[in-house]
Amino acid sequence: MSMDAADPKSAGWLSRLGAGLAKSFNEGLDYLAGVEDPDEFERKDAGDGADDAEPDETASERKALWSQLKGMMGADVMSLLSVPVFIMEPLTTLQKMGEIMHYCDILDRACEEEDEHARLALIATLAISTYSCSERTKKPFNPILGETWEMALPNVDGHYVAEQVCHHPPIGAGHAETPKWTYDITSAVKTKFMGNWVDIYPLGRTRIVLKRTNEAFNIITPTTRINNIIVGRTWMDSFGELKVCNLTTGASAVIKFKECGLLGGGRWEVSGEILNAAGEPRMSLRGKWNEKVEVTRPAGGGTETLWTKLPMPTDDNPYGFTEFTRACNLMSTAPPGLLASDSxxxxxxxxxxxxxxxxxxxxxxxxxxxxxxxxxxxxxxxxxxxxRWFVKSSNAELHDLEKDIGTDVWEIKxxxxxxxxxxxxxxxxxxxxxxxxxxxxxxxxxxxxxxxxxxxxxxxxxxxxxxxxxxxxxxxxxxxxxxx
Structure with missing residues (x-):
């Protein structure tokens, strides 16, 4: 049927749709394959249309952002442009990196565990738990070269420090230490802009050392994707494999982060196994990275919850911060003699x-x-x-999975x-x-x-x-x- 013969109501609807696309996608954005927000399939309409509304100011700022990004398809955009504050949160990348310490008391529990594979299960759980802070989609501020951030760690007897050691490319180095364990991380990311989403590939190296057993562990993390950065409600997903290796004994944990499917199926789900040095399963882990992790032991050993996400603050919380993340900005959580370079x-x-x-x-x-x-x-x-506080390692030990870490390794001075x-x-x-x-x-x-x-x-x-x-x-x- 020709358009001339079509129902006038249909023609009017199509006309309005076309005009809306042309306006929202800003001269050609309509060709992008944006990802739907799975939360929309579960959200109940309150009847006032609030969920569908977007302030004119935010819409115009998104268009301005697109004008900067549209020539960067497929590029690493991490440090290529200065982004507007409307897509930012009041944290720096050093502080966001420090959110790995949110549930660091799990490492204390690992130090007290006698079973090798149970220790590995706890460290894998810690690695999973860090993603419970990652659902926020606002971007943190890029640190100034030489910027630092310190924190007296809650619930454990220790401190964490991070420093921006390189600006191009952006690299942060962090170190945490308690009487029971150390945690060292060199962190950078590579990004790939794909129109209405950005893929984030973690680079760098992580080392955890349990002092009582003198065991060293590494963590290889999965890919993260930020969806709908130009059009639609922004949301994130992490998918792929998370691997944790006991570099001392050869045991390993392989955890699959399931990619969000159609209608939101599988979102947040994780599952995997704890393997001995011979690659034989000894325990299994299952859960959701934004909720809890359970371990199942063989031979009728039963199922135990290793970690549960703490409740979110119930008061006004515009950025979706956890209590730990809020504490990252408090002066009371800094060690004495606050460094002037602190975030x-x-x-x-x-x-x-x-x-x-x-x-x-x-x-x-x-x-x-x-x-x-x-x-x-x-x-x-x-x-x-x-x-000031970190030095480039001249002989950093690298596991086989870390040969292409994409950055130098930095160690505490x-x-x-x-x-x-x-x-x-x-x-x-x-x-x-x-x-x-x-x-x-x-x-x-x-x-x-x-x-x-x-x-x-x-x-x-x-x-x-x-x-x-x-x-x-x-x-x-x-x-x-x-x-x-």
Whole structure:
């Protein structure tokens, strides 16, 4: 049947659909194969249309983002563009990396376990549990080179520190230590932009050492996909294999993360086995990475829950943070003598947390310009950046599965342990009693005069900034904190 002979109502509906596609997809976006949100199949319509509405401001910002991304199909977009604050959350990548410590008390339990395969099951469970923080789809801030983040770990006797050791490509290094175990990670990612989604491939190396048994473990993580970044409700999925190897005994855990299927089938599900050194099954794990993990032992050993996700906060929680993630920004969770380079102090992060998006965008732009200025000075002088607390390993041990980790391995320097020990002993050093981020100024800079730079506001075409911002506030009062 020709269109002329079609029902006028149908023709009108098609016309409206065509106009809507042309508007939403911004000159050609309609060819993209966006992924449906499986939550929509379970969500009950409240009747007020709230779920379907998108603020005009957000819609226009998404279109502006698409104008930057549309020429990058198939590219690694991790560090190719400066993204607007509307798609960001008030954390840095260092803090998000630190969410691996959310359920680190599981490692204490592993240290106390006598059975080798039960220890491995617990460490695999820890690796799975870290994904329970990953359903958030907002992007954290890229750390400034030399930026740090520390935390006194809850529920265990230990501390965690991370530092941005490289900017291009972005690489973070982290170290946690307690009397029972150590956890070292060099973290980077490779991304692939595919139109309406981005695939994220983890790079780097992880080492966990249990001190009592002197066993070392590694973790190889699956792929993560962020769906509907331009059109539709944004959601994430992780799929593929997670592998944990006992590098001392040869035992391993192979856990399959099931990819979300049609109508949301299989989303969040994980299942796998604990294998001995000969590859023979000894235990099985099953559960959902955003809910719980259970272990089943052979020969009638029964099923036991190894981990259950803690309840989410019930008060206003616009970014979907867990209680642990909220604590990442609290001054009270930092060790004494807060380093001036700590992520908590970033003015753009603080502004976004307070809901001042325009100020956050301007502060973000200022920090980026200050970082570029430092790089130009290093290039002109022919020098390179040297991390304060981590050093590049010259002979890092790599497992067969880690041969192509995509980055160097960074290890903690003895100087950090000395600094932390001294600050813990003093407990009243500069910055130790800071009650808020206003008491300490963010200062990760190599050159002291960088903090005094005057940075012009970003152009009006960028949604990352709105109006002038005096960048000197980033370093004002930096003598409040002792620069280690």
């Amino acid at each position: 908590r102090l970033r003015p753009d992060r603080v502004a976004l947390e307070e809901g001042a998006n325009a100020e956050a965008g301007a502060a973000k732009h200022a920090l980026e310009e200050m970082q570029r200025a430092e790089r130009r000075r290093r290039d002109a002088a022919g020098t390179t950046w040297t991390p 003895p100087e950090y342990r000395e600094s932390l020990t001294r600050r813990l002993a003093e407990k009243n050093g500069a910055g130790a009693g800071a009650a808020s981020v206003d008491d300490v100024a963010f200062d990760p800079w190599e050159f002291p005069d960088t903090a005094k730079m005057q940075v012009a506001a970003a152009s009006s075409s960028s949604s990352a900034a709105a109006g002038p911002e005096d960048a000197t506030t980033a370093g004002a009062g930096s003598d409040v904190v002792a620069k280690e």
